[in-house]
Amino acid sequence: MDSRRMAASPPFETTVGALLAACERDEPDRIILTAGDRQITIGEVARQARAIAADLVGRGIGPGDPVATMLGNGPNHAALFCGIAMAGALWIPLNPQARGPSLAHALGVARPVLAYAHQDAVEPLRTAMPDGSIEILVTDGWRFDTHAEPGEATLPVIRPDDVRTIMFTSGTSGPPKGVQVTERMLVASAAGTALASDCSDGDVFLMWEPLHHIGGAQVLVMALVHRARLVMVERFSASGLWPTVRAEGVTKLHYLGGILEILLKAPPRADDRDHPVEIAFGGGCRPEIWRAFEARFAIPIREVYGMTEASSFTTINRSGTVGSTGTAVPWFEVALCGDDGGAVAAGAQGEITVTTAYPGLFTPGYLNAPEATAGLLRDGRLHTGDLGRLDADGNLYFLGRLSDSLRRRGENISAWEVETALAAHPDIAESAVVGVAAEIGEHDILCFVTMREGSAFDPEGLAAWSRDTMPPHHVPRYWKAVASFERTPSQRIRKDRLDRDLATATDTAPARNRTP
CATH class of the missing domain: 3.40.50.980 (Rossmann fold)
Structure with a gap:
């Protein structure tokens, strides 16, 4: 068997240098980039x-x-x-x-x-x-x-x-x-x-x-193991993506964060389905974006879940169940834990944890951060710090970071759930939700929004819409409009950079509910 094909299965007993040497020996003239x-x-x-x-x-x-x-x-x-x-x-x-x-x-x-x-x-x-x-x-x-x-x-x-x-x-x-x-982790991530x-x-990947x-x-x-060609670009460009895809015959497209939303924002074109892309795979696709992207571009979405600490990929949605990140890859098992570390009931929320029968697929730890490492790896189990739930078929649903959750009126709330609900508002382009100290109880919700072009920021109207469409404890109390969100390289919103000063926010709580 080809040693590179063997590298595609656990226990991943090879290295980057060994893979490159094998490729040079067997096919030095193959175009890889x-x-x-x-x-x-x-x-x-x-x-x-x-x-x-x-x-x-x-x-x-x-x-x-x-x-x-x-x-x-x-x-x-x-x-x-x-x-x-x-x-x-x-x-x-x-x-x-x-x-x-x-x-x-x-x-x-x-x-x-x-x-x-x-x-x-x-x-x-x-x-x-x-x-x-x-x-x-x-x-x-x-x-x-x-x-x-x-x-x-x-x-x-x-x-x-x-x-x-x-x-x-x-x-x-x-x-x-x-x-x-x-x-080993790099080969597993590939x-x-x-x-x-x-x-x-022969597959062609756009490497942005x-x-x-x-x-x-x-x-x-991955391109070393699977004989793929990578079309390298300096950065993601919404305007340049489709011309490059068509010119280079790109067959596989990776997405993260808000990239699919960015592509959907462009005006529809007659040639939206004229491309060679067979699959778009990645993380962070909300259900409404999922359906809209597949309908417009005729590209199946394959949502995944994972983190660098666990060789990047933990679950993959191969069934097409909208909203799910799928089931565990063959070398991992996923379970949900409650606050006490025990298993949660079927269908309930819990922290996503990962175990493996193959040593060496979890990080040895965070560099020079023993306390953070101790919190990550406990009793042979990797604690992701992410919130999720499992359905009856074992499909995982990602519900956001535990650190990005809040508690309001005795109810635990995932910011992701609130943001997903707000994405259905016709005038909201994007939202980010954080918890702020409440006058009574645990947290109130502060929501930052970017509005679609031509739409005015109307916090009272947004709050009224939310009361009609969301559970009462999910409705934001405070609202702020922002022109754009600062993002990480993987296109996640930098919530730590958001201005949480309530003096510049609009309080939409009914007057009778406000502390005098």
Whole structure:
């Protein structure tokens, strides 16, 4: 059996470098990356990666030494990832737009000894590490030297359970945590990508996901195993997506956060169904968006659930049950736990927890954060911190973060549930709900909304609509209009950046319910 096909099943006994070497041996001329007008082969990527690895070894950088990249997407960034892996160094991919305290925090946790950075990121790096402890090599994600020579170097032996990268979480409600991701976990995440997308030889993926996110790294590894071609773009572009999809014959499309909503906002076109895409897979698709997207573009939605800490993919919806994230991948089991740690009743809400019969598929922990690690991994079970419920068929329904839930009038409320209900309002483009201290009891609900073009912000009208369509304890009391939401690289709303000052919000509670 092809060793790369074996890598698609647990226990995932291989590494990124071994996969790249096998591909170079068997099919060096296969095109793996399309970047602009360039077609880049496996052999070219492998040659450049070995040159990078040799250079790192020549600099005295070896196993476990942290090396950062602060670059956009592109074939050079992909080769750097592979080269850092081959040298056994610890890859620290950082958002090239990172600035200030969040960047200083990540650098303080990871303490890289070397950084490959775009010119625009050099000054923020130096400001965040004023002690000058990091050497910076200026490059970009796209520069790719097809004439790179590997040079002489003895590369280390790499093992599947070696920690290969530190992926920093989005940090929507606090400082980002550095998730330790092993070689085995990267290969498992690639297998999950292939399963979710029904990947087969010759498939073409639009690679818009940033390489500083697990979504970018896993699709690159998947292309090595499953002979897919990746069409790399520097960033997601709603206006450029469909022309690129048609020109390059893209067959599989990945989505996160609000990307499907963004595509639906464009005016309908006669050629909306004229494309080669067979499946759109990802996370964060609400039921009403699900139905609208499938109806308009004739692309089946395949919703998934997972987190970087558990090799990215935990459940995949292969049945088409709208609203569900599906059932567990073959190497995991999912259960819901109550506040006391015990199992919840069928159909009830609980914390999503994950177990596995295969060692090494959970993160070894958060880098230099033992307390957070202890809260994540308990008694062989990974506690996700997410709220969900299971139906009679074992389908998982994601209900939001436990930290993004609130308690009102004795009722537990998921912000996700309220936001999903508000998405049905014809004038609301998007909403974000948070809990604020109530005058009496636990929480009141503060809702931030962006209005559709041409629609006026009418908080009293929004509250009246909510009272007619939502459970009483789900109806927001306070409302604020915002022009747009600040987002993480995976397109999640940064709720920690929302202005919760109630002096600038509209209170729509009936006067009789207000404390004098």
